[in-house]
Amino acid sequence: MFLTALSTPVSADRNVPPVTPVPLPSENVPHPAPHLQPPPPNVQGLTGGIGINTIVTDPVIDMKVLVIRSPGHADGVYATIQAALDILGTPYGVIDISAGSQPSGTIQASDLWDGVNHGYYYAIFVTTSNVWAWLHANDKAAIEAYERDFDVRHVTWYTYPNPTDYGLNSVGSPTFPLDTFLTTGGQEVFSYLRTDITLTMSFDVWGYLAQPATGADVTSLLEDDIGNTVLAIFRPGDGREHMVFTMSSFYPVIPPSNIHARVLPYGMINWATRGVFLGERHAYFVPQPDDILAWGDRWDAVNHVYIMDTGYRLAPHDLDNVVTWMNTLRTSVPNAAGFMMEMPFNGDGSEQDREDDGTGPVISGTLTAKAMDLEAEFTWLNHTYTHLDFDHPPANYNECRYEIDQNNQTAAFLGFTDYTTATLLTGAYSGLTNTHLISAAYDLGVRYLLANESDLRYKNPSPNTGIPHPLNPEILQVPRYANNIFYAATTPAEETDLYNHIYSTSYTYTTILDITTNQSLGFLLDFSVDPTMFHMNNINDYGGGQTLLGDFTESLYGKYNALYNTDVPIISLRTQDIGQKMWDRMAYNNSDVSGIIACGNQITLNTTNAAAIPLTGISYGGNVENYAGQNISYIPMGSSDTVSIPGAAPKTPAQITGLSATRDGDDRVLSWDATTQDTGGAPLTALTYRVYGIENGNPYFEPAAGNLLAETTGLAFTHTNAINAAWAYAVTAIGDNCWKRESEPARHDYPNVVTLASFTASPAEGAVILEWKTATETDNLGFNLYRAESSTGPRTQLNESLLPSQSPGSMLGAPYGFRDETVTEGVTYYYWLEDVDLYGESTSHGPLGIKFAPGSSVIAFSSSQTWPTSERNLLSIVGLLVSLAAATWVWRKRG
Ligand SMILES: [Zn+2]
CATH class of the missing domain: 2.60.40 (Immunoglobulin-like)
Structure with missing residues (x-):
């Protein structure tokens, strides 16, 4: 019972016989909502990542919401989320979680992102805290890490408060109905709602009252009158933002039941997606009082019977009255400035207002004359010429064509300017399955055909979509809402009597109006574009300019305006525009x-x-x-x-400055200046720095995950045990903004203490000349030379004491020479050069191989006669071979 959102209203049309309708529930029956148990003892916080925990730079995210739910639990909450997303047309994916503890891997990081920078969801919704608690610790950690790394917001739509996951302590269950109010923070998130809204949680809602936990970073959004919160944003401190709601929701039920499930989801989705999402919403309402110009039935409230066919016809004054009322509504009621009415009319009704038996000029003072006078105040809608029932008996093509075309002729004759031949409303929705009607309508240009939404066959297939006619899909059937302002009622007395007669109730007009507009309020709050059916009887001025349609509209707008801010207008669209909206929505839904x-x-x-x-x-x-x-x-x-829609220009950190290094024992300590600006010179703070390094490689290496040494928020990095090898470093900054872009690398090259430009061996008379040239001698103390008779043999030191650096600390280096006179003809020697730094560390270069030929200058070099051979110093070797004569410092080794 409680799930039956809507009874089937009586179809309000003049030739529809009274039916026995389904009674409206006298009030919304409270329905069971899941009573949440406290989650199991806390499931952990974040767990560390694998390897170096790095910031995701340059993140891109699919514009898709992830909904995690547990079927069978809080399904009303899921229905609320689903309805809200479907109404907006916002793409989402769903993961179902069974009740109870879930095995690890139910949701993995790979379900959420590609491991590089591409996230698959830009908001995460969880239906209830049970789901959140049932997830395995690893899964929960994966979700939290994803939300943190991609700045993805999370909403738990129905929460039992707990301090760890939600920053809230439960302070008990409220007494319903519970009035709640927006805080300042809530007014920002729900900026479309009145700042002074009273949002009442009705008897059929479950939930909890909460208070922020001590020390928790919580922004309360919605509170009761003594400051307990039911909706809040919790920031756990790692960058994540988590919206938590402690009240259940149900959808669909007739307002005011679960009214929060109708008005809050937009703001929650808007918050979670940071106000940028696929889809849209507008509030719509357009009334269509059928059978203008015609005679029709009227309810006799005294005798409780219908006066058929000749019961009522509008007076000219009624049209004047409606225009006056519309103008007042537009100017005095918030969000009603765009109010408009469509007038479905039957041309044959005008015949009685024309001379010469309905063929001559329009007689002044008649309803038709008034309609002509006021035609510009309304949109006119073809309701067929005589209101023919196209089904009983089935009308043939010519009959159908006449009904449509003759009314087009009437519209032209009466000078209706806001009129299109593209729309059609048939009498009592007849003929919608009549092939002749569809053919004739199509031939006459009809592309939009109104249909009865309260008939199961003509409900919107999905929000704001229509139904292409099966006989001709170029004609779109546009669902139209019925309501229980009865077609035959012209006064509150008639409406009340007829309502109570049909439903066996004893309601007052005020109550009936309240019930009836509550139903329409649901459609309005669901942003439905469907028009609403009325009848010409309903715009009868029953006294003081009041009409049933006017009472209804004012009640509806009043309820809307009690919730919504004044800048969320209700839009009235013509049927053809509604139809086009529906086509657009259908194409959008199908666009993938x-x-x-x-x-x-x-x-x-x-x-x-x-x-x-x-x-x-x-x-x-x-x-x-x-x-x-x-x-x-x-x-x-x-x-x-x-x-591709360009966004704001990215803010990338400038290359870091001041990169330097010092030695600390066996460690190398890099440090740099804090990044304070972007590449354009605008202020920017680094979120973190990355240090990359490679050993004995190209100093212009590409910084990549494989050579990342550290990510640090500090301004220094100690590279332990790094002093014995040549290292090249690149350090970058990552911007503290959502681009999280990485700067160009600043580089520091530590080939070792000494950068050797060349080391050569060459023959001379009775000696081997060893020459070397340094490029830099940072911290260099001096050199040793070693010799062996094989590349793996025992080495003998040639110099008796350290050959001192001639350019200590120099960035320029110096040339050196050594004359080894302890050589024997015919023997192959291998030479090593060792540099020794101020810290006692030594680095060996070589060997060079040379065969000392007897008594001649013919030398056979081994393949490694020249060092270095690595790519890094090849360029520096060129042109730097220094002759012995030019060498400033020459030592000799004599036998
Ligand atoms: Zn009608």
């Missing part, structure tokens, strides 16, 4: 659009099928609307199309 968003709202959209893609929160292209303070862009896209 996907979006990827990067920092600065740089967005890439891809479609499979053509559609105009609604994108809220973005101003791009030639079709941008501002609604309720938010931009909505409609991006025209073809099939298999890609559109």
